């Protein structure tokens with residue numbers, strides 16, 4: 609269906625800890641995400657939220673099951689094809705996807721376009737527009753260490769938008785922020801979603817952020833326990 613941007617079917621993930629010791633983290637997840645939707649994934653620590661986001665974001669392969677992004681069965685691709693596809697279709701605001709410390713804000717934002725083969729000169733106008741959009745037009749030459757935590761996360765959001773991806777995945781995006789900065793980031797996500805129709809899938813413990821999603825997907829014991837629709 610055209611308005612389904614992502615579909616996950618029967619996703620299982622097993623981590624082998626030794627020859628006979630396994631951890632069955634995801635036990636058959638089915639999920640459809642509509643274009644332009646904000647979906648929050650919630651659940652206790654260790655429930656498998658990050659594991660699921662990594663699989664939906666094609667960063668990790670499931671032990672079983674399929675993921676379709678824009679109708680494409682992503683895990684049929686080779687690692688090289690998948691990396692190119694990912695860079696075009698998916699933006700990440702992950703804690704481990706840190707900004708590159710030796711590059712300025714505008715260079716960090718331009719990076720996904722440069723990975724896709726553009727020069728900095730070709731990418732810099734859009735990178736500037738995006739930084740302006742996240743309220744950082746006067747910080748473009750700052751390196752990450754010269755930015756506050758909230759500002760760094762806004763640079764990460766601008767970077768995630770650089771290649772106009774279909775989907776932005778965020779793992780605890782406001783996790784390291786104080787409540788005021790967290791609130792500002794939540795406002796920004798909702799604003800970008802409204803303005804650009806950008807799809808967001810966000811794993812979070814933050815109830816205030818989850819409440820702003822169109823749907824909240826709760827994971828318990830490796831399965832979807834319930835899906836709460838807003839309003």
Ligand SMILES: Nc1ncnc2c1ncn2[C@@H]1O[C@H](COP(=O)(O)OP(=O)(O)OP(=O)(O)O)[C@@H](O)[C@H]1O
Pocket residue numbers: 623624631633651652653654655656657658659660
């Ligand atoms: N690479 C790995 N190898 C082995 N076990 C792993 C690996 N990655 C995650 N796990 C385990 O899988 C389970 C789910 O981890 P995951 O990070 O997905 O949880 P989470 O719901 O995101 O938790 P949190 O809210 O604390 O971030 C945990 O018990 C974790 O220890």
